[in-house]
Amino acid sequence: MAEAHIPLGPVVLATGGTGGHVFPAEALAGELEARGLPFALVTDSRGRQWQGALSRRPIHYIHSASPTGSLRRRLAALFALGLGLFDAWRALGRIGPSAVVGFGGYASVPTLIAARLRRLPAMLHEQNAVLGKANRLVLGGAARVATSFARTQYLADDDRRACLVGNPVREPVRALRSSPYRAPAEGRVIDLLVFGGSQGAASFSQVVPEAILSLPAALRARVRLVQQCRPEDIERVRARYAAAGVVAELAPFFADLPARLAAAHLVIGRSGASTVAELATIGRPSILIPYPHAADDHQSANARAFEATGACIVMPHVSFTEAALASQLTALFESPQRLAAMAAAAHAAGRPDATARLADLVIEMTGFSLSPSGVAA
Known part of the structure; x- marks a missing residue:
């Protein structure tokens, strides 16, 4: 008599916190859904706002907090994480997962610890060129570590668990992968895009206008x-540009940012993991100013790794001045072949x-069987 097929349990995605941790989980959820693989989400209360594939499967909420700040706050956070471990242990018992995938952020820590206690296979995804503090806490229990950069600080170069997969980007960004880069011809318009995170950067509103206005006429x-x-800052910056006759479109948020990236001859921005991944996917040259207060200074590590490919110029925050930026812009605008080379390096x-x-690694780790069409059987 043939052996009965016992379906494996769902893949648990453990994430929370900022969008940099959440988006890769959303991307993986969509890919697993497309392949017919079951999954569930374990997160903290911030997960109630998510949409897409993550919102179409069971969500299990746990306690969590970031142990930073005053001693009182750190102690309260440790207590919350302890409650979260109890929550996660019970949630994994109810779910019966085949594996757990963590995406960093302290909201993922209790679930990864509970997975280790239950002897479940676990994988981490690290978006930055520095292994985050939360991922470092649970690294010992990971069977695989999916990385986004060729080298990741705090992860040994000879760690056989590491696998370079990259950082998932949004579908509108992937759709622009084949969008060609055309360097600005002499005397023609130069399209410059400046963005500094979801709310913009105060320093950009100070430095960029003065640098633009100090360029040769x-x-x-x-x-x-x-x-x-x-x-x-918008009205002040708009008035500054208008007085100098600079054509400028300003807004707190651009819903069509991928299209703006593709249309740019040069980008000035921060160096968060998602920004670097999107610049590389579309292939656009950039000047990156790492956010100086990022945990473990991971934005500097991201920017330097990207710079090593020839794709960008890094300006540390302390060096981000009107004169320094104007000098870089002048050199680049007067050398379109250099811009083209940077774009090609970014694209590569x-x-x-x-x-x-990332989904392939999950399948490899869980042992899900796939039909010839690539759908879970």
């Missing part, structure tokens, strides 16, 4: 600018198949 006249600004560093490669 002939060069400044060619600049067509799209800049993200904080709401409180792109990993648009990161989501599929």
Whole structure:
């Protein structure tokens, strides 16, 4: 008599916190859903706002907190994480998962510890060039570590668990992978895009306008600018550009940012993991100013790793001045062949198949069997 097929349990995705941790989980959820693989989400209360594939499967909420700040706050956070471990232990018992995938952030820690206690196979995904503190806490229980950069600080180069897959990007970004880069011809318009995170960067609103206005008049006249600004800065910055005759479109948020990236000859921005991945996927040259207060200074590590490919220029925050930026802009705008080379290097560093490669690792770890069509059987 043939052996009965016992279906494996769902894959648990453990994440929370900022969008940098959440988006790769959302991307993997969509890929697993497309392949017919069951999954469930374990997160903290912030997960109630999520949409897409993550919202279409069971969500299990646990306690969590970040042990930072005053002693009182750290103690309260440790207590919350202890409650979260109890929550996660019970949730995994109810779910009966085949594996657990963690995406960093302290909201994932209790679930990864509970997975280790239950002897479940677990995998981590690290978005940055520095293994985050939360991922470092649970590294010992991981069977695989999916990385986004060729080298990841705090992860040994000879760690056989590591597998370079890249950082998933949004579908509108992947759709622009084949969008060609055309360097600005002499005397033609130069499209410059400036953005500094979801709310813009205050320092960008101070430094970028003064740098643009200090460019040689002939060069400044060619600049067509799209800049993200904080709401409180927009009118001041708009008036500054208008007085100098600079064509500028300003807004606190651009819903069509992928298209703006593709249309840019040069991008000025931060160096969060998602920004670097999107610049690489589309293939656009950039000047990156790492956020100086990022945990473990991971934005500097991201930017330096990207710079090593020839894709960007890194300006540390302390060096981000009007004169320094104007000098970089002048050199780049007067050397379109260098811009083209940077764009090509960025494109070569792109990993648009990161989501599929991440799903492949999950399948390999869980032992799900697939039909010839690639759908779970």
